[in-house]
Structure formats: structure tokens, C-alpha cells
Amino acid sequence: MFRYALPLALPVSLAVLLSACGHEETAQTTVRPAMVVQPEPAAQAMDSYPGEVRARYEPDLAFRIGGKVSRRLVDEGQRVKADQPLAELDPQDVRLQLEATRAQVAAAEANLNLVRSERDRYKTLMDRQLVSRSQYDNAENLYRSGLARLKQIKAEFDVASNQAGYAVLRAPQDGVVARRTVEVGQVVAAGQTVFTLATDGEREVLISLPEQGFGRFRIGQPVSVELWSQPDQRFAGQIRELSPAADPRSRTFAARIAFTAGKVPAELGQSARVFIQTAGSVPLSVPLSAVTAENGAAYVWRVDANNTLKKTPVRLGAFGEKSVPVLEGLGVSDWVVAAGVHVLHEGQQVRPVDRSNRVVNLAAKE
Structure with missing residues (x-):
């Protein structure tokens, strides 16, 4: 009896085992990643x-006075800070001019003291009626002339002092020296570009x-x-x-x-x-790897907001080196699978990723 029962039990056991294996394979099925891209304007x-x-902003920097370059403190491509010295002129001429103007200020002050004393003396004499009014007016005019002369010389001294500071070219703000057109020993004119600052x-x-x-x-x-x-x-x-x-x-x-x-x-x-x-309407394009065909009809795999694949027929233009124009069938906001399209099927669930293998949330980008 066992001899006849054994052949019947073996097919039943095999069927049970195969059924269990099928369930195990289904349980182990995972959602595969799929690299997705959006259509771009055709090249x-x-x-x-x-x-x-x-x-x-790329200002040209120049000295405000002319002279001979005595020091160059930065090179092309060097990063600089605001107010950092970049180059210097020979300060001898401006220093001598400053000293000469300072001496003129001292002379003008001494002259003013003299004409002030003369005016005061003539005023006393005029009050005693020992000198005429015209003589006092002459002394008063000399005093006013001396006072104006002192103001003029002090202004010239301020200019000379400023020019002494202009002998050093400084960076107006942080940046990089993009271009240099000056060398030590070169004579430059006022306003001549010596640096370009990026x-x-x-x-x-x-x-x-x-x-x-x-x-x-x-x-x-x-x-x-x-x-x-x-x-x-x-x-x-x-x-x-x-x-x-x-x-x-x-x-x-x-x-x-x-x-x-x-x-x-x-x-x-x-x-x-x-x-x-260019002028006119611009077709979209997708990578060549995103397009496949069946029975002569081209299509792409479009991914919806639920990460489900949909076969989408498209009308294509002339093929390029890396991409192909899509004349009909896709919109700018669509997402399509860009690789491995020959192993996909309708309704398949995928995990969209970009070219850097980062997960793309299509629902958030709708």
C-alpha cells in the first residue's frame, strides 16, 4: 500500500515546496531605484x-598723483583686504613739497602777527588823532591781506599733506588682484591704471x-x-x-x-x-538612454507622483549626440527614467533618484 502511495505523495510535496518558494520570492521583491530626469530645452x-x-565690480585702481614706483606690495591673483597697501611711489618729491608748504605757513603766520601789531598801533594813534583815517585803513587792509594769505597757505599745506598720503595706493575693499600693469621703477601718471581689483x-x-x-x-x-x-x-x-x-x-x-x-x-x-x-518655439529633449521603441513606435517611461511607471508614446526629432528632441508627448514638469528602460514594465513601482544617487521626491515637486 505504501508502494502505491509514495508516487502520489511526491508531486503533492513538490507543489507545496514550489508554492512556498514562490511566496518567498514575492516577499523578497524590493522596489528598484530608477534614475530620473526632467526634459530640458533641446540643444x-x-x-x-x-x-x-x-x-x-572690477574697479581700476590708480595713484592720484604721478611719480616713480618705489615698491610693489602685491602680485596678480593675490587676495587683499580693504585699506591694504598695494604699491608706493617715491615719497621724496611730495615730502619736500610738504616741507616747503609748512615753511610758507610759518612765514604767513609771522607776517600776520606783524601786520596785526601795525594795525593795532595805527588804531591807537588814530584814536589820539595822530594819524589820518586813510593811514589806519591801509594798515587794516594789510592785516586782512595777511590773514587771507595765511588761510591760503594752510589750504595748500592740507593739499600737500593729502598728496603725501596719496603716495601709497590702498585697496578700497576686499577682493582679488585681477590684473597688474606696474613694476618697480616705472614712472606713472596720475590716474593711470596700475591694478584691477575683482x-x-x-x-x-x-x-x-x-x-x-x-x-x-x-x-x-x-x-x-x-x-x-x-x-x-x-x-x-x-x-x-x-x-x-x-x-x-x-x-x-x-x-x-x-x-x-x-x-x-x-x-x-x-x-x-x-x-x-533661439527665436521661435523650443522643443524639449531627453537623453538618448531614456528612449526605447516597440513596433517602430518610440516611447519613454514617465514616473507619476506615486512613483509608478507609465509608458508614454512620444514623437521625436533628429537624434543628437547625447539627446533627442521630443516634439510631442512630454511636458516640462514631467519626470522620465533615464537609464535601464529595457527592463521596465507598465505599472512598476520604482524609487526615483537623480544622477548623484539622491532620492527625488516627485510628489513634493508637483
């Missing part, structure tokens, strides 16, 4: 211009715009900026300044781009690329 619909990160604070991107189509650019026009050090990230910006005249050598117009995305990790001298939208 071919954007004009790009190379640029350089600059400080928003002040601390806001950073901008300086670009050159071609004269053809220059009329389509305007102050306040939104742009996007890509730093060479961070090629996968773009920062929002706008045109802050447009040069009214073309450069005489390059025949291009200088433009300054201000960042509008808050604090941007841009350092002085970094290379950047500015993207400006």
Missing part, C-alpha cells in the same frame, strides 16, 4: 557662447555676442549657464549688461550675465558656456 534650439567668470561678492559671466542678430538680445533676457567644472549642471541667469558699442578689434559686443539661481559655486577665471534660446 539645437539654444545658441551657446563661451565666457569667463568675472566679478560684478571685489568680493557677486560673480558674473562675461561673453561676446556677434553683431549679426545682436538686436534680438536684450537686458533681462533669461539664459542658462554651464560651468566647465560642472558640465552636467546648468544655472539660471539673465543678461544684466550689454555693451552699446562693438569691440574695435573683434567686432563683437560684450555682455555680462548675472546668476539668478542664488549662490553659485563659480570662481574667478573659470570657463563657462552661456545658452540663449
